[in-house]
Amino acid sequence: MCRAVLESGADQKVAESLNDGIVYLMIIPYVLGFLTLVFLYYRFFKKKS
Secondary structure, eight states, X not given: OHHHHHHHOSOHHHHHXXXXXXXXXXXXXXXXXXXXXXXXXXXXXXXXX
C-alpha cells in the first residue's frame, strides 16, 4: 500500500508525511538506547564525592 501511494505520485504531501514517519521510527530506538546509556553511566560509573 505504501509503495502504491508513493509510485502514483498523486499526492506529494502524503509521500512526505510517510517519509517523516519512517525517519521517526528509525530514530526512536537510537534515542532510547542513548538515554539508557546515559542513565547507566550516571547510575554506576559516576564517581561519588
